[in-house]
Amino acid sequence: MEVGVSVEPRAARAQRMQDRFEWPVVVAALLTVPILVIQESDFGEPWEVVASILNWGTWLVFLTEAVVMLSVVPDRRRWLRHHLIDLAVVVITPPFAPQAWQNGRLFRLIRLLRLVRVAALRRLLSLEGMKYAAAVAVGTVIVGGAVFASVEETTKEGVAISTWDGIWWAVTTVTTVGYGDIYPESTAGRIIAITIMLVGIGFVALLTAFIADRFINVQAGTEAKEDLILAELRSISARLEVLEDAARQSDGGR
Numbered sequence: 001m002e003v004g005v006s007v008e009p010r011a012a013r014a015q016r017m018q019d020r021f022e023w024p025v026v027v028a029a030l031l032t033v034p035i036l037v038i039q040e041s042d043f044g045e046p047w048e049v050v051a052s053i054l055n056w057g058t059w060l061v062f063l064t065e066a067v068v069m070l071s072v073v074p075d076r077r078r079w080l081r082h083h084l085i086d087l088a089v090v091v092i093t094p095p096f097a098p099q100a101w102q103n104g105r106l107f108r109l110i111r112l113l114r115l116v117r118v119a120a121l122r123r124l125l126s127l128e129g130m131k132y133a134a135a136v137a138v139g140t141v142i143v144g145g146a147v148f149a150s151v152e153e154t155t156k157e158g159v160a161i162s163t164w165d166g167i168w169w170a171v172t173t174v175t176t177v178g179y180g181d182i183y184p185e186s187t188a189g190r191i192i193a194i195t196i197m198l199v200g201i202g203f204v205a206l207l208t209a210f211i212a213d214r215f216i217n218v219q220a221g222t223e224a225k226e227d228l229i230l231a232e233l234r235s236i237s238a239r240l241e242v243l244e245d246a247a248r249q250s251d252g253g254r
Contacts, residue, residue, distance in 0.1 A: 014069065017072050024065075029114045069086075092110055140195070148169060151186060166182075169182040
């Protein structure tokens, strides 16, 4: 009994820690693609440094998760058996691996496999998930616009680009309106534009899926209620038939 009492709180604590790591792991896994794009392209400084920092940062997220989970789970061997992908990401994709190893893109893309087991992705279609996605989209527009203004500084005609101009450009970009009054000329500006467009398209796709999911759930709930009402009506009809039969037998006996 004492073992059961001690294991249960530890299992609950392990689950709480796993839940806390979900979104950091999602972000770290998704950053794998832009990191590879930057490293495979000749963008120069400071992008190479940024990619290196992100590479280390994302890997440290996976390492921290594995270390923390192994320290809190009740059964480490069982956790390792059921989390082989987590272990593979930490062991196979370290930033300090030999250069020949790192040149193999497939090894780095193993980090994307961590998305398979993330329950947080399944919660994206919930109301809380949509709030999070909307916050990310708005934050991307504001931050992206401000960074764009600092990177581009002036338009092709030499007109200074203010932070408000940058945010205006980000809004027109994320909504795919694209008035063309301001557009990126530098490589950094184009990377920011690509990021904003992908975030906008992703948010619209997620919003569409959320609305469709709501309609499906409403329809399923309506059908379930109709089935329940029909079942109740059948039950009432059956009871009435029993009562009618009993009444007929009573009248016949008289």
